[in-house]
Amino acid sequence: MANQVHCLYCGAKFDEDLPACPDCAAPSHFQQKGFRFGGRRRFLLWFAAFAIATLLVAVWLPR
Ligand SMILES: [Zn+2]
Known part of the structure; x- marks a missing residue:
């Protein structure tokens, strides 16, 4: 059903x-199968990776 x-x-x-x-x-x-959950989860994963990379660059960048 x-x-x-x-x-x-x-x-x-x-x-x-x-x-x-x-x-x-x-x-x-x-x-669209998998659009609701798969797409959003992948987007969040990329967003998290981008946020972490930005944070690391901000911490390690010479002032
Ligand atoms: Zn309607």
Whole structure:
């Protein structure tokens, strides 16, 4: 059974597999597999690495 998702525009509940909201016809943003979690986690990882690198450079840079 597919998951139920809430429409980002009108809040209606509909099937995750649907390409668009049946209530307001807005395109569904739950179609791409792994987009919600994988993409954000990878972004956070890169952001953390960038923050640490910036911190190290700030500490080690001659004043
Ligand atoms: Zn909708």
